[in-house]
Amino acid sequence: MDTFIARRPDGLVFDKEKKLCVLLEYTRAMITNKDWAEKKEQEKNDRYSSHLGFIKHLSHREKSGWEASQTNFTTGVRGSLHTNQFLTRLESLGVKEKMHEKPYEKERSKKLSLCRT
Numbered sequence: 809m810d811t812f813i814a815r816r817p818d819g820l821v822f823d824k825e826k827k828l829c830v831l832l833e834y835t836r837a838m839i840t841n842k843d844w845a846e847k848k849e850q851e852k853n854d855r856y857s858s859h860l861g862f863i864k865h866l867s868h869r870e871k872s873g874w875e876a877s878q879t880n881f882t883t884g885v886r887g888s889l890h891t892n893q894f895l896t897r898l899e900s901l902g903v904k905e906k907m908h909e910k911p912y913e914k915e916r917s918k919k920l921s922l923c924r925t
Contacts, residue, residue, distance in 0.1 A: 815855060817878070821901060829863060830901065831856055831878040839884040845893075852880045 819832035833856070837848040856878055863876035879897050899905065 815859070817856060817859075821879075827872070827874045829874060829876045831859065831876070832901075833878065833880045835880065835882045836885050837882055844884065845882050848882045849880055852882075853878065 817831040818834045821830040821832060822828070823830075833852045835848055835852060837844055860876045860878060863874070866872075867874040867876070879901060881894060881897060883894075895905070
């Protein structure tokens with residue numbers, strides 16, 4: 809039981825309307841070979857499979873209708889990532905395409921104003 813509780817995801821998303829619980833996991837991995845991201849993805853899926861199974865079992869037993877899933881975001885330690893996969897996963901969480909760049913707009917404006925002075 810202690811191991812189960814000690815393993816917790818980086819974040820949780822709850823959608824009451826859709827009765828959906830999503831475990832979020834962000835990982836930085838060493839790029840040791842061409843399938844580094846897939847290996848880390850499987851490792852994270854294995855790590856939380858018992859959590860997802862427990863939530864699904866409890867939901868079924870209580871007839872609550874809730875579903876559970878997991879969304880992983882994996883980047884290389886030097887910032888490399890599979891861009892399409894990353895964006896698709898953001899969109900699966902309801903982050904619309906036009907929102908992808910918003911966090912960077914303010915920072916970009918700041919840097920441009922510094923260059924002009």
